[in-house]
Amino acid sequence: ALRARGCRVQIWTSHYDPERCFAETRGLDVRRAAGWLPRSVAGRGHALCAALRMALVAAYVLVLSGERPDVFVCDQVSACIPVLRLARIRKKVLFYCHFPDQLLTKRESFLKRIYRLPLDWLEEYTTGMADCIVVNSRFTAGVFKDTFKSLSHINPDVLYPSLNIxxxxxxxxxxxxxxxxxxxxxxxxxxxxxxxxxxxxxxxxxxxxxxxxxxxxxxxxxxxxxxxxxxxxxxxxxxxxxxxxxxxxxxxxxxxxxxxxxxxxxxxxxxxxxxxxxxxxxxxxxxxxxxxxxxxxxxxxxxxxxxxxxxxxxxxxxxxxxxxxxxxxxxxxxxxxxxxxxxxxxxxxxxxxxxxxxxxxxxxxxxxxxxxxxx
The missing domain is CATH 3.40.50.2000 (Glycogen Phosphorylase B;)
Structure with missing residues (x-):
């Protein structure tokens, strides 16, 4: 979408497999970093590992990539936003919220609830650090307001996904x-x-x-x-x-x-x-x-x-x-x-x-x- 309007777009992620990706991404400039960090530890801690991976990707972009973006667009994992705000020349961040991550997991044990407490706080706090927040539906907008109580002053816009027709x-x-x-x-x-x-x-x-x-x-x-x-x-x-x-x-x-x-x-x-x-x-x-x-x-x-x-x-x-x-x-x-x-x-x-x-x-x-x- 942004390339169609003349923007130069670069995608950074921790894992990218051209054989399993969306076909549209194969024509884009996709870079990888922090792929060495595991997705989980002994099958546990997926959310923590995802947050660490994206924070490391953001740090790599700022320090080692040599790139000077005009704006950052993040989706799903908000843990990278505070890292991006550390840029020497502050650039603004748009966060595309698909759904609060804390609602996508079960808390069947006391230890799981304890484990999720700091992650839930981190998600809410870092999401609020974005300069612009958009969501993918009116349904998600309502869930956003109900879930992130400290962000009740924010009314995210709805940006419906589209098809690459x-x-x-x-x-x-x-x-x-x-x-x-x-x-x-x-x-x-x-x-x-x-x-x-x-x-x-x-x-x-x-x-x-x-x-x-x-x-x-x-x-x-x-x-x-x-x-x-x-x-x-x-x-x-x-x-x-x-x-x-x-x-x-x-x-x-x-x-x-x-x-x-x-x-x-x-x-x-x-x-x-x-x-x-x-x-x-x-x-x-x-x-x-x-x-x-x-x-x-x-x-x-x-x-x-x-x-x-x-x-x-x-x-x-x-x-x-x-x-x-x-x-x-x-x-x-x-x-x-x-x-x-x-x-x-x-x-x-x-x-x-x-x-x-x-x-x-x-x-x-x-x-x-x-x-x-x-x-």
Whole structure:
């Protein structure tokens, strides 16, 4: 977005794998530092290690990189902000808050609660040090106000994420005939293999749908569970196996295909061939998958909370349901029963994305924020 407005953009991170990154980043100037610091210690302390890694990245940028940025843009981890403020010539910082990190973890033990206390304080304090704070949805803006009590005087602006539409138009769809059986009603779930994404809901809804259809209709139904998967992340590995076992338990494994870390070309093909996308997380901060689906003229069935309330129009571009298999399967049945619904909702979804979530709108808003910070 900023390069399109003539800015020189450099991205600094502690880990970057060109084989597993978003395709758009491969054309950007991505630098790495502090990758030697572990992601965890004996499987614990992920949040602490992430904060230390980003603080070290910020220190490297200031001291050793030789770069002289006009403004810093940080997202997710705010621990780097106080380090950036130490610059000899003070530069302003924009922080893009996706969701408070302290709400993304469980505190099941007394030791975990003690461990999180200083990290929670650090997140709130360092977030407040940013010169400009934006969030990805009105939902996140409300959570921001409720969570960071000492920052109640700050009203973060909403900067909706957008799609890189050009990539959808230029990518040549891959042949997926060897990955997915050819069926009339192909349902698609796209999410990381994480328990918080509530992927079992998609499998349970599929099981419920079976009871709503006759045998001929059921034989034409298939679900693809496609998700980001990193073998270094224990939860990805464990949850993938949990889902396979659940599909077998529900006796729907013959109607489910699990894909791990698919390519952009495969994703485009899957969206092209699907009648509907199932989006199962509750209280999702925003969710880019519904935008991708709607742009590709694919209706979305999503949970009626969080970001999807702002992106999906109920009964127009898809269906917003309680996170219950019965409600999801009822919406899926409507797609199966009405062959025109996919086309009408798909067309409305494309219009919705172009009007409200275009890359042009995102670029203009972000550039305005940057302009104010460097004045």
């Amino acid at each position: 050009s990539s959808f138009e230029t990518i040549i769809p891959a042949d997926i005939t060897d990955l997915v059986p050819k069926k009339k009603f192909l349902f698609l779930s796209i999410n990381r293999y994480e328990r918080k994404k509530n992927l079992p809901l998609a499998l349970e809804a599929l099981h419920e749908l079976r009871g709503r259809l006759d045998s001929h209709e059921w034989n034409e139904v298939h679900l693809v569970v496609a998700g980001g998967y990193d073998k270094r992340v224990l939860e990805n590995v464990e949850h993938y196996e949990e889902l396979r076992r659940l599909a077998s338990k529900l006796s729907v494994n013959d109607h489910v295909t699990f894909l791990r870390s698919f390519t952009d070309e495969q994703k485009i093909s899957l969206l092209n061939n699907s009648v509907c996308v199932l989006y199962t997380p509750s209280n999702e901060h925003f969710g880019i998958v519904p935008l991708e689906a709607m742009y590709m003229r694919c209706p979305v069935i999503a949970v009626n909370s969080g970001g999807p309330l702002e992106s999906i129009l109920h009964n127009v571009t898809g269906f917003l349901c309680d996170p219950l298999p019965t409600q999801f399967s009822e919406a899926m049945e409507k797609i199966v029963r009405d062959p025109l619904l996919k086309d009408s909702m798909g067309a409305a979804g494309r219009v919705r994305v172009m009007e409200k979530f275009s890359s042009e709108a995102f670029t203009e808003r972000l550039y305005q924020y940057i302009g104010r910070l460097i004045q």
